[in-house]
Amino acid sequence: MHLLLVRFSSMGDVVLQTATINWLKSLYGAHIKISFLTSKEFSSLIEDHQYVDNLITFDRKKEKWPELSAKIKKLHQESKIDMIIDLHATLRSWRLRQSFWFIPSLTVDKRRVERFLLTKIKIGFVKKFLGLPIFAMEPQVERIIYDWKDIFGEGNNLSALRKFIGSDFGLKQLTFLKKEKQSPHAKPYIVIAPAASFAPKRWPIEKFAELIEMVLAESSLNKFDLVILAGPADEYCKNLNSITSERLVNLQGKTSLHESMKYLAHASLCVGNDSGMNHISEAYGNPAITIFGPTDEKFGFAPHGVNSEAISIPLWCRPCSTTGKKTCFRDQQYCMNGISAERVFLSVKKCILHAL
Ligand code: SF4
Known part of the structure; x- marks a missing residue:
C-alpha cells in the first residue's frame, strides 16, 4: 500500500x-x-x-x-x-x-x-x-x-x-557546539528558544534575558550551558548579546533548521514559546517548557513529556487566537507580561533537577 x-x-x-x-x-x-x-x-x-x-x-x-x-x-x-x-x-x-x-x-x-x-x-x-x-x-x-x-x-x-522523530537521528556529534565554544568537551546544555512564527506568541525578550541571568546565577544549574536558537529573521534575539557569560552561546541566525534539530536532539531541556522548537525537543524525547499566551494548551499542542510543562495564566480573554497571529486587542499583552521570569525559572529548576 x-x-x-x-x-x-x-x-x-x-x-x-x-x-x-x-x-x-x-x-x-x-x-x-x-x-x-x-x-x-x-x-x-x-x-x-x-x-x-x-x-x-x-x-x-x-x-x-x-x-x-x-x-x-x-x-x-x-x-x-x-x-x-x-x-x-x-x-x-x-x-x-x-x-x-x-x-x-x-x-x-x-x-x-x-x-x-x-x-x-x-x-x-x-x-x-x-x-x-x-x-x-x-x-x-x-x-x-x-x-x-x-x-x-x-x-x-x-x-x-510520543518520541516521534526518534532520538538517534544519526546526529551524535556536537561538533558545532564544541567549535562555537572552542572546547573539546561541550557541557550539557539548555536550549532557549525565544522565537515564534507570530509576534503575539512571543514571551518578551527582556523576560528571556531575566530568565537567562537567573539560570546563570543559580549554583545548582552551573553544570549547564545555555544555547539560544532562533532563525535569521529573529533579530530581536540580538538583545540577549548584552549578557556576557562563557556559559552562554547565542546562535540566532547561525544555524540551519537541520543544525538546530541537532542541538535540540541533545539538549537537556528546551524553554520557549508555543512554537516548533519545543515540539522538536519533545520529538527527540527531551523535555520542553512551553509558554502559552494568546493560544491555549487545550488546543492539543501542550508538551506531553513527563518532565515537560506548559506555563500560562488564566485570563478572560484567553485564548484570543487559534494560531497566535491576531494582534492583542487589550492595552497590553497581559497573557505574556503576566508570566514572570521567576515563574519560568522555578519550572526550569524543577525540570532539570527531576531529570538528573
Ligand atoms: S487579548 Fe488577551 S489573550 Fe489575546 S493577546 Fe491580548 S492579553 Fe493575550
Missing part, C-alpha cells in the same frame, strides 16, 4: 505529524510505503525519517501549481498511490485532492468548531466561571489515531509514538 501524506507547514505541525508516520508504519510494517509532501523550508524535519520512502518538496516561493501537480503525477506513475492523507486541510491540499480525484483520500479534522468555541465564545472561561468541566482537545500527536483507528487499526504501542 502506498500512502501520500500531505502537510505543507508549519514547523511544529510537520514535526507532530511524524507521529502519524510512525503509527502507520507500526501497523503495516513492510507492507506500507510512505511518501510525504511538505514545503521546501521544512523538508529537514522529514528528510532523515527512517520510515519515509519518498520526500516530495514544494517551494512555495518559486513553484506554482503545475509544478506541484506534475510531481505528484510522476510519483503516481512510478508507484501507484493508493491513498492521499491530507493532514493539512487547506485550499492547496484540497485542490490537490480534487485534481487527483481518482485516488481515495482522507482529510484530517482540525477541530475547527472546538477551537472556535474556545477562542470566540470563551467557552473555557465561561465554564470555569460556572465550575463546569472544560473540554480539551486530544494531544495533537494522538488525534489522528483517535479519529482513524477504525480505518487503519489502533496498534498497541501508542506511547512509542
Whole structure:
C-alpha cells in the first residue's frame, strides 16, 4: 500500500505529524510505503525519517501549481498511490485532492468548531466561571489515531509514538557546539528558544534575558550551558548579546533548521514559546517548557513529556487566537507580561533537577 501524506507547514505541525508516520508504519510494517509532501523550508524535519520512502518538496516561493501537480503525477506513475492523507486541510491540499480525484483520500479534522468555541465564545472561561468541566482537545500527536483507528487499526504501542522523530537521528556529534565554544568537551546544555512564527506568541525578550541571568546565577544549574536558537529573521534575539557569560552561546541566525534539530536532539531541556522548537525537543524525547499566551494548551499542542510543562495564566480573554497571529486587542499583552521570569525559572529548576 502506498500512502501520500500531505502537510505543507508549519514547523511544529510537520514535526507532530511524524507521529502519524510512525503509527502507520507500526501497523503495516513492510507492507506500507510512505511518501510525504511538505514545503521546501521544512523538508529537514522529514528528510532523515527512517520510515519515509519518498520526500516530495514544494517551494512555495518559486513553484506554482503545475509544478506541484506534475510531481505528484510522476510519483503516481512510478508507484501507484493508493491513498492521499491530507493532514493539512487547506485550499492547496484540497485542490490537490480534487485534481487527483481518482485516488481515495482522507482529510484530517482540525477541530475547527472546538477551537472556535474556545477562542470566540470563551467557552473555557465561561465554564470555569460556572465550575463546569472544560473540554480539551486530544494531544495533537494522538488525534489522528483517535479519529482513524477504525480505518487503519489502533496498534498497541501508542506511547512509542510520543518520541516521534526518534532520538538517534544519526546526529551524535556536537561538533558545532564544541567549535562555537572552542572546547573539546561541550557541557550539557539548555536550549532557549525565544522565537515564534507570530509576534503575539512571543514571551518578551527582556523576560528571556531575566530568565537567562537567573539560570546563570543559580549554583545548582552551573553544570549547564545555555544555547539560544532562533532563525535569521529573529533579530530581536540580538538583545540577549548584552549578557556576557562563557556559559552562554547565542546562535540566532547561525544555524540551519537541520543544525538546530541537532542541538535540540541533545539538549537537556528546551524553554520557549508555543512554537516548533519545543515540539522538536519533545520529538527527540527531551523535555520542553512551553509558554502559552494568546493560544491555549487545550488546543492539543501542550508538551506531553513527563518532565515537560506548559506555563500560562488564566485570563478572560484567553485564548484570543487559534494560531497566535491576531494582534492583542487589550492595552497590553497581559497573557505574556503576566508570566514572570521567576515563574519560568522555578519550572526550569524543577525540570532539570527531576531529570538528573
Ligand atoms: S492579553 Fe488577551 S487579548 Fe491580548 S493577546 Fe493575550 S489573550 Fe489575546
